Amino acid sequence: MLAVTVTEAAIQIGAHFRVTFQRTLRIPDDGGTYPLPPGLGALPVRRVADFAEQTPADWREHGGVFIPMYQREALWLNFTVPHWHPCAVKVAVGKINAITGKDWTEQPASDPQDYVVCPEQPWLDGINAGAGFIRQFVAMPLGQGYSVEGQITGKETFGGLQLLVFAPRPGRFPDEPPPVPHGLRETAMMMAPPAPVMTSAAMGLAAGGRMEQKIYPDEYGIATWDQKNSGQVYIHIVNSLAYQAITGEAPPPSPVSARTYTEYGFPWFALYDEAQGDLSPSDRLASVKSVKEMDQQKDLAPQQDDNPVEVATTQIKTVGPKTPMV
Secondary structure, eight states: OOOEEEOSSOEEETTTEEEEEEEEOOOOOSSOEEOBOOBOOBOOOEEGGGGTTTSOHHHHHHOOEEEEEOTTOEEEEEEEOOTTSOEEEEEEETTEETTTOOBOOSSOOBTTBOSEEETTSOEEOEEEEETTEEEEEEEEETTSSOSHHHHHHSOOSSOSEEEEEEEEOTTSSOSSOOOOOTTOOOOOOOOOOOOOOOSOSEEEEEEEEEEEOOOOOOSSOGGGEEEEEEEEEEEEEEEHHHHHHHHSOOOOOOOOOHHHHHHTTOOEEEEOOTTSOOOOOOHHHHTOOBHHHHHHHTTOOOOSOOSOOOOOGGGEEEESSOOBOO
């Protein structure tokens, strides 16, 4: 099994896979489809075992790690994997597969494909809910029915995120970096960096606005991935007040709004991926209501500014992948 190692703001699974949880802009849920927002810095990652006396019993049962988020804050997953040693990654939200909308399993499937291949897929910003777009990951407290898990299963039992990484079969790819030709220096590709008082500290991920992002087909084939050599981790999400109570650390500040960010002329991003295919969207995930739609269903007043934000074409940088905002 692949070892799981936790650092200050990242999770390493095996020797070649690393993930960070990037804070980002909450894009408007206005029916439009937005470019890729920036990374505003990685969320801190803490091991449940290091705070066993302060964390809930069900967290200790699942183990894993926890990260802080504000209610209605967005994030995206930044995968860092060397180009010479790809891996397959399954992602779930509340044990609902973020690619297919099916219940969580511990084996990869190809029909439909229920995983992404990294580094070809350098990030994931949301659930696979439409053709050529995703719906942004947005944190919401459990128990109110907003989460993807709650809407699909009718229950909010698990919350958080689940990751399962599969190594390639032995000999399929190099275990060490290929040699660099004399006089040249290898340049690493920059990977995608992309409240009211709550009754519960535990959070799940709900659906937000629409964002342009493809989920790429596996060009290597499912037989490439070693189902006997994998590593997984459970990522609990806790509201920022509870995070401070558990750890004694101040949570990151609340992020800037998409409108303010854009008005200051900061960049949004697009990716050179016209040649890449795109997996079909999940009918199950396409039926998930967004946070805004759930607010309307509950006759709640708007909780954020969802008026359209005009992003000038001059503000959209077409790059390899997006870069963190510094």
